Amino acid sequence: MVRVSVQLRNGASQFRVAVQAESIERAMEIVKRYNPGKDCQVAFPLDPETFFVRGGIAAAGEVGKEAA
Numbered sequence: 001m002v003r004v005s006v007q008l009r010n011g012a013s014q015f016r017v018a019v020q021a022e023s024i025e026r027a028m029e030i031v032k033r034y035n036p037g038k039d040c041q042v043a044f045p046l047d048p049e050t051f052f053v054r055g056g057i058a059a060a061g062e063v064g065k066e067a068a
């Protein structure tokens with residue numbers, strides 16, 4: 001399991017979500033499924049201390065919001 005932050009944009013608004021999944025590719029599939037029509041990109045740099053997750057299940061949650 002891995003945990004990545006994904007930057008989502010919809011017009012002038014943007015925010016990040018943390019996604020935990022089997023792979024980065026699967027994390028992006030989850031984000032795009034729940035956020036159709038939004039621009040989704042992995043937020044770099046990846047945090048090496050939280051990237052690998054032992055056990056657990058796929059999950060997503062909001063990290064923070066930014067006003068543009």
